[in-house]
Amino acid sequence: MxxxxxxxxxxxxxxxxxxxxxxxxxxxxxxxxxxxxxxxxxxxxxxxxxxxxxxxxxxxxxxxTHPSEREAQQKAKNERNNTVFKDYAVEYVANWRRKDGQPFAEATKRKHREYLDHLMTASFINKTLASVTEADIYKWLDTPMNATPRLRAYQLLKDIMKKAERTGLIERSPVIMKAPKLPKSKQAQIPVATREELETIYASMPEYCRIAVYLGACFDLRINEVCALQIKDFDLRHKVLHVRHSIGKGEGDRGYRRLKATKTTSSMADLSIPDALISMLMEQIDKRDDDRMLIESPKTGGILSDVALRRLFNLAAAKANRSDMHFHTLRATAIDTAIHQGATLRETMALGRHDDEKTSVERYQRASPERLRELSNTVATSLLPLHRTREDVESEVAETRERLARLESELAALNERDGQEILHR
Missing domain, CATH: 3.30.730 (GCC-box Binding Domain)
Known part of the structure; x- marks a missing residue:
């Protein structure tokens, strides 16, 4: 009909x-x-x-417009009006990915959840996305909170709202205020290690893992990268260290330590092995198979955890009267030493495997392999223990005698000139 x-x-x-x-x-x-x-x-x-x-x-x-198009617009409008900030934020963190689309490491995911927990203290979390205002955010920022959690949670909030704006859930992000400032990092204020302090720490650590001190100081390695090193990562013939892994826990940041990807893509690098470190590495490797860990756990024969190595380092640092020092301070020691040896900013970034260099640095300064090898040797020579040989002492004595002869000759010339001046008067 x-x-x-x-x-x-x-x-x-x-x-x-x-x-x-x-x-x-x-x-x-x-x-x-x-x-x-x-x-x-x-x-x-x-x-x-x-x-x-x-x-x-x-x-x-x-x-x-076609009814289907109108229905889709209405659905989107309803979604904008009904999406609760809390639900959207939780989903955002659960699906957060790196810029290259890969999932974050488990330890990083744990940090993200911590940032989310700080953000969940805001009074606006049960409001819809579209109804969150600048005033709401200022009110939350004014609540008592430690500086670092406040900044990290703010950055997460900014990312969440930016995505909501990009996908049409809100017309404009309300996060337009300046980011909270952090006080100067306490870790950044810790003095770097001296050669003598490194030697004391090295001597105070167990023999099987003491090389970690100079791996951190000479290669600017993170503690998780040191623990991940295998024998096959060291090409002693060509004097190259291949940094390819870090260590971390399993899914959900749980379980035993295992080899994982490095913290960032730029952390993967081929580093020049200093000449002064070759003999120390050969002694540590001691003809073991390539797949063995450079530093093995005395209990399992496998990976030594970063927690165990950090504890041993801290005990040794205390014996050097440097209880303030962290293993991470060794990274600062490497960079500081390189800078004082005349390294350019680009060279120190290459040595430290940093990926935040500015365009001007990338374009107009270069870190050649030859210069990096020279720099690596200079850093190691400045930090490794001094083992002076008879030849070293004899060479220094000869140089000193030569310099003394030049000074005596210069003094004699001055005396002769002064005597001539007196005669002419």
Missing amino acids: RTKNSWGSVIYDKTRNAYRARYQNPHKPGSVVQRVFSDKLTAQGWLATEKQLVEADKAGLGTW
Whole structure:
């Protein structure tokens, strides 16, 4: 049964036991626009409403769009009006990925959850995304909170709102204020290690892991990278260290330590092995198989955990009267030593495997392999223990005698000049 009028039609569909309302698409002749309803009256009402929209479009009083497009817009509007910030933030952190699309390391995910916990203290978390205001954010920032958690949670909030704006859930992000400032890092204020302090720490650590001190100081390695080193990572013939792994826990930041990817892509690097470190490495390797760990756990023979190595380092540092020092201070020691040896900013970034260099540095300064090898040797020579040989002492004595002879000659020339001046008076 079909009900016709001068515009569109309503047809009874026996199969569905429903009414189909339809009319000609005003923008695509020959194409039909239709919807199905459970009763005839509703179908006729929808048809009447559609007629008004089409006539308004023809009269230039509005723009007709397909019902499917209007329904999608309404759905998006409803989503904007109903999406609660808390739900959106939790989902954002759960699906957070690195810039290259890969998932973050488990330890990093744990940090993200900590930032989220700090953000969840805000009073606006149960509001819809669209209703969160600048005033809400300022109020939250003014609440008592440690500086670092406040900054990290703020940065997370900014990322969340930026995505909401980008996907159309909000028209404009309310996070437009300046980021909270951090006080100067306490770790950044810790003095770097001296050669003598490194030697004391090295001697105070167990023999099986003491080389970690100079691996950290000479190569600017993180403690997780030191623990991940295998024999095969060292090419002593070509004097190259291949940094390829870090260590970390398993899924959910749980379980035993295992080899994992480095912290960042730039952390993977081929580093020059200083000449002064070769003999120490050969002694540590001691003809062991390539797949063995450079520093093995005395209990398992496998990976030594970063927690265990850090504890041993801290005990040794205390014996050097440097209880303030962390293993991470060795990274600062390497960079500081390189800078004082005349390294450029680009060279120190290459040595430290940092990926935040500025365009000007990338374009106009270069760190050649030869210069990096020279720099690596200079750093190691400045930090490794002094083992002076007879030849070293004899060479220094000869240099001193030569310098003394030059000074005596210069003094004699001055005396002769002064004597001539007196005669001429």
